[in-house]
Amino acid sequence: MKIELATAIFLAGIGQFCVLVASALVPIRLQWKTLLTPLPTLVRQLFWVYGGYVVLSIISLGTICVLNSNELASGSMLARSYCGYGAVFWGIRLSLQPILSAKEFLTTWWLNAGYHLLSILFISFTLILGWGAIH
Numbered sequence: 001m002k003i004e005l006a007t008a009i010f011l012a013g014i015g016q017f018c019v020l021v022a023s024a025l026v027p028i029r030l031q032w033k034t035l036l037t038p039l040p041t042l043v044r045q046l047f048w049v050y051g052g053y054v055v056l057s058i059i060s061l062g063t064i065c066v067l068n069s070n071e072l073a074s075g076s077m078l079a080r081s082y083c084g085y086g087a088v089f090w091g092i093r094l095s096l097q098p099i100l101s102a103k104e105f106l107t108t109w110w111l112n113a114g115y116h117l118l119s120i121l122f123i124s125f126t127l128i129l130g131w132g133a134i135h
Contacts, residue, residue, distance in 0.1 A: 006073035012128045013065025015121050016058050075135050083132030090125035
């Protein structure tokens with residue numbers, strides 16, 4: 001089955017919105033409220049600021065992919081640059097997957113499955129946006 005680049009980019013945009021479900025669970029599953037309490041206020045605030053930036057970046061990446069998939073598949077310099085940025089963003093996140101010590105938090109089958117699904121999504125986003133970057 002041959003898939004068009006524009007369709008792949010659109011689906012990657014939808015997939016990026018799905019990643020937000022996992023992002024929303026991070027502070028809850030990792031018990032940020034309890035675990036971060038002993039830290040200085042600035043450090044606690046930075047966790048929330050960094051988390052917010054990541055969430056807003058994912059929302060932006062997903063929205064641009066969904067609303068502009070045809071333009072992103074056009075091969076223009078701007079489209080290739082944007083896709084290159086997205087591929088690097090997700091490629092970095094993918095490269096962190098084996099380094100992050102998530103195992104102790106994967107206490108149920110659905111958390112374990114979700115972790116592996118995230119890995120598949122990160123690979124997909126990196127490959128699709130990489131395709132757009134070199135197209």
